[in-house]
Amino acid sequence: MAIFSILYIILCLVSPIVLVILIILLVSRKHQNNGSKDNFEKIIRSVYTYTLVLIFLCASIVSFIYSVNTTAEYLLPEEKIYYNEGSNKKDEELEKKNNDNEMIVNMITSMATFVVSLPMFVYHIKLTKKDK
Amino acid sequence: MSKNIRIIYLYLVSFIALGMIVIGFITTVNSVSSYFFPIVNYYSYYGEDSYNYDEEIAIRTRNAKKESIKNAISSFTVIAIGTPLFIYHWKKIQIERKEEV
Numbered sequence: 001m002a003i004f005s006i007l008y009i010i011l012c013l014v015s016p017i018v019l020v021i022l023i024i025l026l027v028s029r030k031h032q033n034n035g036s037k038d039n040f041e042k043i044i045r046s047v048y049t050y051t052l053v054l055i056f057l058c059a060s061i062v063s064f065i066y067s068v069n070t071t072a073e074y075l076l077p078e079e080k081i082y083y084n085e086g087s088n089k090k091d092e093e094l095e096k097k098n099n100d101n102e103m104i105v106n107m108i109t110s111m112a113t114f115v116v117s118l119p120m121f122v123y124h125i126k127l128t129k130k131d132k
Numbered sequence: 133m134s135k136n137i138r139i140i141y142l143y144l145v146s147f148i149a150l151g152m153i154v155i156g157f158i159t160t161v162n163s164v165s166s167y168f169f170p171i172v173n174y175y176s177y178y179g180e181d182s183y184n185y186d187e188e189i190a191i192r193t194r195n196a197k198k199e200s201i202k203n204a205i206s207s208f209t210v211i212a213i214g215t216p217l218f219i220y221h222w223k224k225i226q227i228e229r230k231e232e233v
Contacts, residue, residue, distance in 0.1 A: 040136050041232070048143045052150070090185065094172065101169035105162065112161035116154055 042131070049128045056121035063113035070107040074100070142228075146221045152214030156207045163204035170196035 077099075172192045 041139050041229070044139050044143050048147060051147070094189065098171050098173065101171050104169045105165045105171070108165040109158060109162040113158050116157055120154065 045131065046128070049124050049131070052124045053121060053128060056117045056124060059117035060114055060121055063110045063117060067107060067110035067114055070103055070110060074103045074107060139228075142221050142225050146218055146225065149214045149218035149221065152210050153218060156210035156214055159207035160204055160211065163200045163207060166200035167197050167204065170200065172196055 170193050172189060
C-alpha cells in the first residue's frame, strides 16, 4: 500500500511538469513550422517568468492578508470562557501561552513569506517588461 | 530538438531550485521563531497537583525546541542545496543567451 501511495504522490508531482513540457514542445514545434525558428527560448523564458510572477503575486497577496489577520488576532485576542470552575490554572496559563506563541509564529512566518515574495514578484515583473 | 530539451531542463531546474530557496527560507524563519516561541501541547490528567507537572512541561518545552532546531537544520540544508543549484543553472541560461545575441 505504501508503495502505491508513494507512486501516486510521484505521479501527482511529475504529471503537471510533463504536461507543461509537452505543451511547450507542441507550441515550439508549431512556431518552428511557421518559420520563426529561435523563438523557443523566448517561449520557455516567458513561461518561466510569468509562472513565477503568478506564484509570487499570489504568495504576496495571501501572506499579506494572513499577516494582517494574525496581527489583528494577536492585538485583539478572543476572551475564553472556562465553564469548569475547578479547571487547572496552570493548564489555562499554558494554553494561553501556547495560543500566543502560535500566533506570533504564524505572524512571523507570513511576514517572512511576504518579505520574500514581494521583491521576487517585482524582480520577475521587471524581467518580463525587460524581455518585451 | 536536443537544444530545446536543454533549455527546458535549465529553466525547469532554475524554477525548482528557486522554489527550494524560497520555501527553505520561509520554513527556516518558521522553525527559528518556533524555537523562541515553542508550542507545548500538554494538559495534565491529574491537574497541577500532579507530582511532576512542572518537570514534564519543562521536558516537553525542551523537546519542542529540539524539534524546531531539527526543522531549521533541514530547511537550511534545502537552502544550501538550492542556492548553488539555482546560481549555476541561471548563470548557464545567461551565458547561453549572451552567446546567442
